[in-house]
Amino acid sequence: MAKGKLLGVADQEELLLNGDEAVAWAVYHVEPDVVAAYPITPQTIIVERFSEFVADGLVRTEFVSVESEHSALSACVGAAAAGGRAFTATAANGLQLMNEILYITSSLRLPIVMAIANRAVSGPINIHCDHTDTMNVRDAGWIMLFCEDAQEVYDTVIQAFKIAENPKVLLPVMVCFDGFLISHTAQRVKVFKDPNVVREKFLGGPRKPVKIKLMGQEVELSLNPKNPIPVTFGPLDLYDYYFEHKRQQSEAMQNAYEVIREVHDEYAKLSGRSYGNGLIVPYRLEDAEIVVVVMGSAAGTMRYVIDGLREEGVKIGLLRIKSFRPFPYKEIAEVLKNAKVIGVFDRAQDQGMMGGPLFLEIRAALYDLENRPTVVNYVFGLGGRDAPPELFRRAFDELVGIAKGTVKPFIRKYIGVRE
């Protein structure tokens, strides 16, 4: 690679990729030490395509075919504890089977990256998109980044490794994107021409585990046999230390806000693409009285509807939440402080709750505002139910009605479901 090419935006080429292939290309460009995965729709294409890269000799990654998702993540835990860079991918029920290891990964502070093609959780069996699978594991101590399209998926997977491996963070990252809507939909995606732009320039070569002081000696925080003093991962940790270790995890999550922004900005310089500040992505919010909040691919449809309403003179905007964990409550309160009516759109189950998970957290984030806006919840698109512009248009008109005082505010509604 010529030295001069290191400055400014790196050379890229445009490919026709679906969301899953975009992940595979990102992982190819990162070249982790270990990829262990088990196939599940709609994530399968990721590892299918990546295994071809391995077979073609484009990467030196150790590709491990395992017998379950529980084993997939467990193999990654071993690889990461040994100091390697590890990646896996799953969705829906596969993610639920990983549940036990999700908590172990984050508590052992292993910077594993996992792609999730969001899919409804059985039963009844459904392979299509909603966010219930990831909402179900939102408290597992993983950083969770939600993408809108295949390009963002490629960009975010690469960033995820750098965020995860930052010594101030050292937490695993999930990169989530809508199953089928993004995972199986082909799109023009710009990828770096030279993988070394990602591997060497952006990530700085292979993963370097942090150094720690152990019994007076400097050792690597890994199961590296060359350590002068061996390190133990995962021993019993009872009432006298467990709480302190959880407190450390909370602190790492707090540090992640800043690191996500820094990595996002650095990547933006390298790629020429940016997504808000890396945490939230505002759209036409400057003077918006009505704001809709959403995660995932529905944001594109919503922007189209918002543009139409703006032409009619309605002051409406969109806030897309990219980072769900850590939840950027301060940034959200800041950009929504002047809004009158807010509609939060949850593509996830709300059973037994006051509303969907996104709604609850948005509402809580706004509680300390001087002028609290009206916040209502819409649950939509479960199990891949189509969410066309007309659906959102009707809901947005309702929000306009609430702002005008012609529609009575409510807590939660289900849209797109047959009565």
Next chain:
Amino acid sequence: MSETKPGWKEILIAGVPFKSSLEYKTGDWRVFKPVIDDNKCIKCLLCNIYCPDMSIKVRWDETGNKALGVYVNYEYCKGCGICADICPVKAITMVKEER
């Protein structure tokens, strides 16, 4: 539990132990302690082999070839009772700890 333990800013992350296992004295877990009757002991050393915590120690003669007897390292013995169970001549009895 009366000793002052380090806070979350001081200890290693990821639950990685920061001191040698020798410093984790597990003897205070014990409810019953093994007591060895030297008169009954036939020095077969089965207790030494079976002890999961290497807490049954052997007293050797000066040549290092002949066992003179066994004794318990109470700093680490958790009182599991395996030694008493395995002893073929019932030379080890488990006695309730008095604290």
